[in-house]
Amino acid sequence: MKRVLVLGATGSIGASTADVLLRHPDKFSAWGLVGHRNVARMAELVAQLRPEKVAMTDPEAARALAEQIGREVLAGPEAAEALAAAKEADIVVAAMVGAAGVPSALAAVRAGKHLALANKESLVTAGRIFVQTARATGARIVPVDSEHAAAHQLMRTIRRKELRRLVLTASGGPFLRTPLERLAEVTPEEAVAHPNWSMGAKISVDSATMMNKALELIEARWL
Structure with missing residues (x-):
């Protein structure tokens, strides 16, 4: 039984992780x-998964949650880092949004954890540090993003010399067929209306502007 810590549990990756945990109670538990x-x-997640530890990086949200569920809720970014480094966690899913997710993901690597990494900014901003630290501690960094996860699985089944190049695909986002002359007029509401996926605002905008692909290229360089 592997004990799992989910950083960014309330987001889209967190929802997918919760689904896996609920489907495989014989293999994983939400620590x-x-x-x-x-x-x-x-x-809702606390009621479904019954974790041992709960934290909110926003202190006011932590207080509100503690009152609502009637149990201790750790507060602040430092709580995320402490839980990521705790010996009880076997697997850390790093799914916090943006640069805010880097310190806790790095804490997991420093502690030698199995890190399921969905936070692109970790490798974009500190890829060398993550890779060098993982080598020193024995941590394993496994990509969660669909493109990198697919490449990771593929490269485990073939010899390196058989590989010439990897292509990162893109769905195109909401502006795939938008004329260039109209791009200066698009609204934030249009940018977050992804035609294929339901995601948070930041990742939706990054997808719409293709910035997400630029981040993925940098991420792939370190993976």
Whole structure:
């Protein structure tokens, strides 16, 4: 039985992780959940998964959640880092959004954890540090993003000399067929309306502008 800590439990990756945990109770248990401000969603997850540890990086949200669920809720970014380094966690799913997720992901690597990495900014901003630290501690970094996960699985089945290049695909986002002259007029509401996926605002905008692909290229360089 592997004990799992989910950083960014209330987001889309967190929802997918919760689904896996619920489907495979014989293999995984939710040891800890970390969210940011979504008190209602975290309360649902706590009821479903019954984790030993719960934290919210926003202190006010932590207080509100503690009152709602009637149990201790750790607060602040430092709580996420402490849980990521805790000996009880076998697997750490790093799914916090943006640079805010880097310190806790790095804490997991420093502690030699199995890190399921969905936070692109970790490798974009500190790829060399993550890779060097993982080599020193024996941590394993496994990509969660669909493109990198597919490449990771593929490269485990073939010899390196058989590989000439890897192509990172893109769905195109909401502006795939938008004329260039109209791009200056698009609205934030249009940018977050991804035609294929339901995601948070930041990743949706990054997808719409293709910035997400640029981040994935940098991420792939370190993986």
